[in-house]
Amino acid sequence: MSDILIFGGRLIDPANHIDAPRDLLLRDGHVAAVEAPGALRGATAAETIDATGMIVAPGLIDVHVHLREPGQTYKETIATGTRAAAAGGFTSVVAMPNTVPVNDTVAKLEWMLDAARDPAIKLFAMPAATVGSMGAELTDFDALRTAGAVGFTDDGKPVLEDHVMRAALVAAARAEVPVSQHAEDTRLTGGCSMNAGAVAFRLGLRGMTVEAESRIVERDLQLLRDIEKKEGLRPHLHVQHVSTARAMQAIRAAKQEGLHVTCEVAPHHFTLMDEAIGDYDTHAKMNPPLRVEADRAAMVAALVDGTADCIATDHAPHAAHEKEQEFERAPNGITGLETALGLALRVLHRGQGLSLSRIVSLMSTTPAEIIRVAGRGALGRGHFADIVIFDAGAEWHYDAKTTLSKSHNTPFDGAAMLGKVKATISEGRIVYRG
Amino acid sequence: MTLSTRYAAGSLLSVRDLSVTDVSSVLELAARLEKMEAAERARILSGRTVALLFYESSTRTRTSFELAAKSLGATTTLVSDKSSSIEKGESLKDTGLTLRALGAECIILRHPASGAPFVLARETGLPVLNAGDGMHEHPSQALLDLRTILTRLHGTQAAAGVTADSLKGVTVVITGDILHSRVARSNALLLPRLGARVILCGPEKLLPQEAAELGPGVEIERDFDRALRQSQVAMMLRIQKERLAGLELDLGDYIERYQLNGERLAATAPKALVMHPGPMIRGLEIAGDVADGTQSAIEEQVAHGLRVRSALLVRALDGNI
Numbered sequence: 001m002s003d004i005l006i007f008g009g010r011l012i013d014p015a016n017h018i019d020a021p022r023d024l025l026l027r028d029g030h031v032a033a034v035e036a037p038g039a040l041r042g043a044t045a046a047e048t049i050d051a052t053g054m055i056v057a058p059g060l061i062d063v064h065v066h067l068r069e070p071g072q073t074y075k076e077t078i079a080t081g082t083r084a085a086a087a088g089g090f091t092s093v094v095a096m097p098n099t100v101p102v103n104d105t106v107a108k109l110e111w112m113l114d115a116a117r118d119p120a121i122k123l124f125a126m127p128a129a130t131v132g133s134m135g136a137e138l139t140d141f142d143a144l145r146t147a148g149a150v151g152f153t154d155d156g157k158p159v160l161e162d163h164v165m166r167a168a169l170v171a172a173a174r175a176e177v178p179v180s181q182h183a184e185d186t187r188l189t190g191g192c193s194m195n196a197g198a199v200a201f202r203l204g205l206r207g208m209t210v211e212a213e214s215r216i217v218e219r220d221l222q223l224l225r226d227i228e229k230k231e232g233l234r235p236h237l238h239v240q241h242v243s244t245a246r247a248m249q250a251i252r253a254a255k256q257e258g259l260h261v262t263c264e265v266a267p268h269h270f271t272l273m274d275e276a277i278g279d280y281d282t283h284a285k286m287n288p289p290l291r292v293e294a295d296r297a298a299m300v301a302a303l304v305d306g307t308a309d310c311i312a313t314d315h316a317p318h319a320a321h322e323k324e325q326e327f328e329r330a331p332n333g334i335t336g337l338e339t340a341l342g343l344a345l346r347v348l349h350r351g352q353g354l355s356l357s358r359i360v361s362l363m364s365t366t367p368a369e370i371i372r373v374a375g376r377g378a379l380g381r382g383h384f385a386d387i388v389i390f391d392a393g394a395e396w397h398y399d400a401k402t403t404l405s406k407s408h409n410t411p412f413d414g415a416a417m418l419g420k421v422k423a424t425i426s427e428g429r430i431v432y433r434g
Numbered sequence: 435m436t437l438s439t440r441y442a443a444g445s446l447l448s449v450r451d452l453s454v455t456d457v458s459s460v461l462e463l464a465a466r467l468e469k470m471e472a473a474e475r476a477r478i479l480s481g482r483t484v485a486l487l488f489y490e491s492s493t494r495t496r497t498s499f500e501l502a503a504k505s506l507g508a509t510t511t512l513v514s515d516k517s518s519s520i521e522k523g524e525s526l527k528d529t530g531l532t533l534r535a536l537g538a539e540c541i542i543l544r545h546p547a548s549g550a551p552f553v554l555a556r557e558t559g560l561p562v563l564n565a566g567d568g569m570h571e572h573p574s575q576a577l578l579d580l581r582t583i584l585t586r587l588h589g590t591q592a593a594a595g596v597t598a599d600s601l602k603g604v605t606v607v608i609t610g611d612i613l614h615s616r617v618a619r620s621n622a623l624l625l626p627r628l629g630a631r632v633i634l635c636g637p638e639k640l641l642p643q644e645a646a647e648l649g650p651g652v653e654i655e656r657d658f659d660r661a662l663r664q665s666q667v668a669m670m671l672r673i674q675k676e677r678l679a680g681l682e683l684d685l686g687d688y689i690e691r692y693q694l695n696g697e698r699l700a701a702t703a704p705k706a707l708v709m710h711p712g713p714m715i716r717g718l719e720i721a722g723d724v725a726d727g728t729q730s731a732i733e734e735q736v737a738h739g740l741r742v743r744s745a746l747l748v749r750a751l752d753g754n755i
Contacts, residue, residue, distance in 0.1 A: 201644045202619065202648055204548035205548050325553065326547035
């Protein structure tokens, strides 16, 4: 593998408390040296990258993506989805298990993680917490963990039964990985296609209430409390794509109490409100749905005050014909890998004054900690050479036609972005050049 | 608020698409069409093709649009959910494209999904007339209701056009299953823009508090008698039993509190105009004698429907008159 010298950039590596000019030498897929500007002048490298005026940061890590393979490769494949991820500055992604068939066995997990799938970047996966994601019988956590699982989730479906969720948290605690939960009490959301409220009333659509999300979060937190007390274990609950102020407040209180809970916020939830549905635009249909301004503001506040641990895209590609339907019939989800950094910088950095270091932390350092992968999310010597180089001040507009994903279902077509990825390096290989 | 350029001119997807000037011109057109000789009217859309695409059963709206189109000389074709490609699972987009390829120049759509007319209009580029979509809107019904109100309160001449003050001083109470009613939404969005005050009335289960946020000029009153005392028009809505799944409603209690019967009407609003978009369930939301009484404009609503829908078709097809 060729050596790469990156010079002239501003290194932001929150894990190592660095935000300063540094040059980096990458060798054999790892970071070989991080030095003051000019100190690596004598180093020989097959390739040099002039990062003058750029941010050099650990590659972004997305703990929540849907790559649709196996089973729905007309929407996305591991190859196309990870190329879109690379274009967005990501060097690791975690594939959700709601594939066809559901990723719930070691054989399926190994098939997914096989190099034959041709991922452009590092692919991780969270297999299903229950067989077939049916919510009844736990999958084999230990075997799946040994085979590479970085967590367990039934993803689009919550684990509804209390005793099943309890057992999942106990098993995951023993396997030392999180249970990642889609918090939706589906007993309250049948037939619902957007957020409950004034906009849903006007559009004549059935709405999902705030309680449908918060009830599951509150139930899961109670389970954590109970397991810590009775089993002496310390399970890790990761709450996916929090969208309501109420659920976020429950998480904030639980953290203060000392429970092991983390959570993610999706870029669309800190950027848009339910009004974005406009004339039944199915590109604004996702689950959890876009909420109201108070909820959006609460997501921003949680990212600012540290209650939200990371940003995750919930990249959910769908074919055009699936979205060109009646709103209630269209599938949930939007693509998000190529717009996440641009929205985070626009809304959180420019809009809220969040530091670049904190943005990198939300999109790389902390996600690595949540899925407990060593050597990523930081750029110390010996770490994987997973790097994103971006121009934090570049203003541009996203054009969905240029996506590397197979699908174009985004509400951000034409939207203003801040910060442009100039290069993405995965384990020492340049996988994207902007 | 004007119709987005994403949709063909002449489309009517929501009453929000219409400016007060647009509303006025539709009413003016309806009045002109009404005065015309039948033979003259039948030349306006002669040789033009209109498709009626009905995914839900309907008597008055479908017949009204069909007769309106025929009276203007247009060729009509009806595609309904029974015995058509719809039944075989063809998408709304593809059904629309097929109708367009067969020569349809305008599609009238009734659909159980809110927002379906927007999909059809976007995907076909044809003018689409929303004949009721899910729980969303029924804009032609609101326009015919408006014409009925204007005619009965202010006379035929006044119904031939409107301004933002045409319904100033008029309070309309809409009572019943507001949650599921597209008629309520269209009327509550349209009438205040002409100066009316709209009171929505019904129990919490059928009328959630967020309905008050529909727009300016809309308020909620749970006490039907109190609402009636303030109103010049009482618009009653059917209890949509088919949509009540999961909502436990005590019908006896509902009748007691919200039925428009002779006694209540005489006591609270002896001069109010009584309206109902149909179909009515006599003895439930409205007593039979009130429906048939002198204050009732229910049959006139149907007659106005024909004229208003004729005007909407002429507008959609840019008919030369």
